[in-house]
Amino acid sequence: MRRQDRVQSPCVSICALDENNVCIGCHRTSNEIMNWPRFDDEERRKVLENVARREEQVSL
Numbered sequence: 001m002r003r004q005d006r007v008q009s010p011c012v013s014i015c016a017l018d019e020n021n022v023c024i025g026c027h028r029t030s031n032e033i034m035n036w037p038r039f040d041d042e043e044r045r046k047v048l049e050n051v052a053r054r055e056e057q058v059s060l
Contacts, residue, residue, distance in 0.1 A: 026051065032047045
């Protein structure tokens with residue numbers, strides 16, 4: 001699989017962790033950020049589902 005065909009990182013280059021260890025820019029945990037390069041596409045999609053839930057909580 002070509003690199004550009006992989007699920008892409010949600011990083012928006014606003015890198016700062018909040019008190020819950022979640023990035024305020026991409027809404028990933030530090031563990032999700034650190035392990036992203038090793039995740040396969042299925043694992044990356046699961047992270048993106050978690051990111052979507054976290055984004056909803058922030059916007060409430």
